[in-house]
Amino acid sequence: MEGIFTISTNMMQTTAIAIIMLYVGRFLRHKINFFEKFCIPAPVIGGFLFAIIHLILKVNGIATFDMDVTLKDPFMMVFFTSIGIGANIETLKKGGKGFLIFLGISVVMVIFQNIIGMGVAKLIGQNSLLGLVCGSITMTGGHGTAGAWGPTLEQAGLQSGEVIALAAATFGVIMGSLIGGPIGSARIKRHNLKPSNEFVAVPDVETEEETMEEQLNVNDFLKVLALIFCSVALGAILKNFLQEHVIVLGKPLNLPEYVAAMIFSGLFVNTLGKKEVFKMNQRANDICGSIGLNVFLSIALITIDLTQLKAVAGPMLIVLFTQTIFMALFSYFVVYKVMGSDYDAAVLAAGTCGFGMGATYNALANMDSVTEKYGPAPKAYFILPMVGAFAIDIINVFIITIFAQIQF
Secondary structure (H helix, E strand, O other): OOOOEEEEEOHHHHHHHHHHHHHHHHHHHHHOHHHHHOOOOHHHHHHHHHHHHHHHHHHOOOEEEEEOOOOHHHHHHHHHHHHHHOOOHHHHHOOHHHHHHHHHHHHHHHHHHHHHHHHHHHHOOOOHHHHHHOOOOOOOOHHHHHHHHHHHHHHOOOOOHHHHHHHHHHHHHHHHHHHHHHHHHHHHHHHOOOOOOOOOOOOOHHHHHHHHHHHOOHHHHHHHHHHHHHHHHHHHHHHHHHHHHOEEOOEEOOOOHHHHHHHHHHHHHOOHHHOHHHOOOHHHHHHHHHHHHHHHHHHHHHOOOHHHHOOOHHHHHHHHHHHHHHHHHHHHHHHHHHOOOOHHHHHHHHHHHHHHOOOHHHHHHHHHHHHHHHOOOHHHHHHHHHHHHHHHHHHHHHHHHHHHHHHO
């Protein structure tokens, strides 16, 4: 814009602003009940607040920001590679039959989210990539996957892909929180369901974490960071190799770098990582992943240009409301029926709305709202985090890659 004052920031200044807005988001979440009730992430609150301020300044011709986002992708890579490090096959085996069934249901859900999103986008005359970004990228994937895939979709031809992705992810978080509790409660009331007295053996996670925290030291973090950076480095080589030598549907395989990094980190922890000398401290890994996600999201959100949403706001909302209807029906009928039509199944139905349209913490918040009123559901609380926390995230990126490959 002619005559508008431009504020330029280097990569360190951008990151500093992002971290400040992250803490602003935490403060507002604590003070405003709406944010706390619907489990809106702190970086989303602070990041969107900054984006709205930027929008007001830009629209009124006062000022605009030109921010260096060099550090955004490195923080993103730390987060996604940490998911691969947490993918311990032995832990997944403890979930048993219920875990496998719920994982299978979740995979079906992810596939249908993409089919519905792309199908509806085509029906209303939009780029099918708009449907993909309003599919499992933002619904099951949440803000982390949204921020990672936005730039890739822009390169594939979707204008303002990153802005659309982050806005869609925020919509999903709110709607997933709104519909989850009522769906679980409706099933419980209709069938007069009661909590089971069956005891479910759940690993003593708290004791394990306390032990890890006591033993945490600099070397624990260095080992995790070493694996993360080595995985990212090898992942870049794998991505380039596949792009040059593997053809899928007549086009070079475009595997995102973070997916390749996840593959290497996952392979390591389930092979050499089982030896004591190479074993990763999961507490240190969780901290590294959390830092990566929070800073990455904050940078992504403070640098988005909300004016770019104007052209696609209407079509995007049509796709997203269709996804909301699908999620409500899928949870109410499919999840409840397949998971056993009992009290725990009803609680899982509520939770599915959370992580199927937002994140695992939304799922747990939905389940909390149900169990506080009707009683405990230990089986549901054991199964859902194992699927929602990392199992479905890993599978989701591969499913997205397949659907995206059709477009690319």
